[in-house]
Amino acid sequence: MPASAARVAVLIPCYNEELTVADVVAQFRAELPGAAVYVFDNNSTDRTAEEARRAGAFVRTERRQGKGYVVQSMFRQVDADVYIMVDGDGTYPPGAVHRLLAPVLSGDADMSVGSRLHADSRSQFKQLNRWANRLVRATLNSIFRVRLTDILSGYRVFSRQFVKGLPLFGGGFEVETELTIKAVERGYRIVEVPIDLSHRPEGSHSKIQFVRDGFLILNTTLALFRDYKPLTFFGGIGLALVLLALVPGTIVVVEFLRTGLVPRLPSAVLAVGLVLCGLLSLTAGLILHSIARRSQEFEYQMQVLADELRARPKVGDGGDAPGGGAVPSGDER
Ligand SMILES: Nc1nc2c(ncn2[C@@H]2O[C@H](COP(=O)(O)OP(=O)(O)O)[C@@H](O)[C@H]2O)c(=O)[nH]1
Ligand SMILES: [Mg+2]
Secondary structure (H helix, E strand, C coil): CCCCCCCEEEEEEECCCCCCHHHHHHHHHHHCCCCEEEEEECCCCCCHHHHHHHCCCEEEECCCCCHHHHHHHHHHHCCCCEEEECCCCCCCCHHHHHHHHHHHHCCCCCEEEEECCCCCCCCCCCHHHHHHHHHHHHHHHHHHCCCCCCCCCCCEEEEHHHHHHCCCCCCCCCHHHHHHHHHHHCCCCEEEEECCCCCCCCCCCCCCCHHHHHHHHHHHHHHHHHHHCHHHHHHHHHHHHHHHHHHHHHHHHHHHHHHCCCCCHHHHHHHHHHHHHHHHHHHHHHHHHHHHHHHHHHHHHHHHHHHHHHHCCCCCCCCCCCCCCCCCCCCCC
16 A cells, blocks of 8 residues: 555553653654544543643543553544554654554555564663563563564554454553464564664653563463463463373382382372373363364454455445545544
């Protein structure tokens, strides 16, 4: 799709970002004069909404607190061909937006991610955050067998098909993890673009709480591992239980072969119990694996159907794309 023809929407989730939001809006409007800039305010207690409106953004309000809920609403409510998501804290470089847009506009990617941890990036990270990001990256890359460099980046560009086709459920800061894993597992094409993260200005504070959100992110990773790779998840647990059973089991069997007796009855019961639990876990994995595969096929067919419906001209529409634009009809500024 030629860049000039695409309806581009810039989505900025904000919670108490009065210091920086106006600059972010103004910089993106300058970089992309044809784009509609939306700020989704989430019960901010400061002047975020006013500042965003003053800078020329369409401001919408989300009552459910949390970045994940905001992203869900943004994806559902905004109509555009290409979507850019960026923090309202001024830490991501607006100038990099063209490099992020290019692969999505050319149809080479469904999601491009501004990677702050790429070998070519010169990001200003707090040391603790850098290590936490690396831990999440290593965990996720090894579970899902990918080689991504930044899982948790908040600077991304999406195609319309991606935004309208990806079900998101997380309410908080686990949303980036969910976006990445679901994109990988549903076969969407991801491109990473190196970007440099900068510090928040003096007086502006990150909304991430290290322990609470770190736990949430790891919990989400495990839950998606269970849901998307059930055979590996439950099969792995099953195998671990069977291996554990070898400890008491071997002792009992060796003793039995030597003496013909089973004097350690508790060990024998333990070994049998562990093996049965392991097999049960493996069985659950096999059943869930089949169900997951079938529902993947089902989803694929739904997706094809949705694409066909979208491509079909509306009655009386003369064959054009459905009406409206990235710019909403009501005066929301
Ligand atoms: N709407 C909304 N935005 C939020 C919420 N929490 C954080 N954000 C925004 O999400 C973006 C990322 O949050 P931030 O604190 O910068 O996280 P960090 O970049 O990981 O330090 C910022 O623009 C925040 O204002 C929330 O509860 N609701
Ligand atoms: Mg940020």
